[in-house]
Amino acid sequence: MFDNPKIRINELSVGYDDGTQALSDVCLDIPENAITALFGPAGGGKSTLLRTLNRLNDLLDVSISGEVMLDDTNIFDRNVDVISLRRRVGIVFAQPIPLPFSIRKNITYGLELAGERRRAKLDDAVEGSLRSSALWDEVKDRLDDSANALSGGQQQRLCIARVLALAPEVLLLDEPTSGLDPISTAKVESSLQILKQDYTVVIAPSSIQQTARIADLAVFMLQGELVEWGSGEDLFSAPREKQTEEYITGRFG
């Protein structure tokens, strides 16, 4: 079913400097143009795995072994340009954190960093990415207002939009709908369905239900290990492992 992996993770282990082994020997192929959902109980290493995929963990003191192949390059290679890696692999966090700028500037920020100054290009990116994240209609008349004036749900869609503006290849989303009301959640989920046509999406959903709703490939993670993975339908209708079954039927975690 998935024969075009965008990212191949090979025996990846990640440990924090306090001795926590957050990931142990993780192997996983992440398919292109699909939603890969990492789910499992708290502390399973979902966020750690996402942050490793664009090397945001470099900011912390972590020890990493194994390899992550993005297309044909190992992202841990010495000569990999981390800056351009982070543009190709964008990340959205659980907490929406707008930068202390206007709505427009939040979106153009990443492009301006990359040296884009043409007004028309920037305006196109603002409109395009806000449409993709289903926020355009709500903010199109107040693009120059502070991003802090938006509601939590709008802020989260803004955070998705500003990553989309960079035209990444891979979109990492860490519980992007935690703290959102059901309507905003539905908006984000439906925009993901559209986004996956152009992007590789890796998400740590906010709930098991959400995993079941959106996952093309569902991956069950427990204490830093991948227990089981499979297409969303298969895994939820017929889990192979006992731990998976216990977790999705609510008898565990």
Added chain:
Amino acid sequence: MIRLSRHHTERIVFAVIGLASVATAVPIIIIVSSIFFSGAEAVSWQFLLEMPRDGMRSGGIWPAIIGTIYLVVGTGLISIPLGVASAIYLSEYAADSYWTRMIRLAIVNLAGIPSVVYGLFGLGLFVLFLDLGSSIVAACLTLSIMTIPVIISTAEEALRAVPQSFRVVSVGMGATRWQTIRRVVLPQALPGILTGVILGLNRAAGETAPILFTGAAFFLPKLPNSIFDQTMALPYHLFVISTQVPEMPITIQYGTATVLLAFVLIMNILAASVRSWQRRKREW
């Protein structure tokens, strides 16, 4: 012992706190208003803009005003870039190591050193050893050493107050560390940094001891021509006309004190309004 209800205790505590704040404010108000009251009649455009005459017993205080401006500007040119750069290094780049702890310790201790010690240090290092003579440069360098710790510690505090999450987000969007500092962290910290800069320079404007041996002149018949000349300065001039000149008219002394106070007061008001502007502008 009488037991007081919580309500009564609360009222007593508030009364005591209120009295304490009145007690602090009253002497300041008395000093400032009595000086302004007695000095107001001396202050005029001539007083501000004329050279002193008759052995400073009449005429104006222009060279002292211009001298203080030179010293503050010069000190700012040296201490702002150095202080802000050090603060950025300490808050954004330096790891928490033995050395950075030593640097911080040194900064905290420098802030507590009496100003006359800075003056003697400046005399030894800049005036004599580096052979700059008693001059505006030597005085500015000495004042900078006194001002830099103030700027570093307030600026570092302002930088650290910017939420870490902004930095993570910015780096996550492909910014380099410096881009993140330039575009996100510094603008947010700017009002706090400015407050520190103004407070530091304010101290430089008001101190006599650090410039006494390094660049301040008792009396000069003309304005300084270069940074290697000596200069008159308001605080030292006030000291001189108050203690060193016999038969000095008291109005001139009060007038000079008024100008010095006004100078410092204006800078303080500036710092306060920058602070409130910062609170209104803050986005977190």
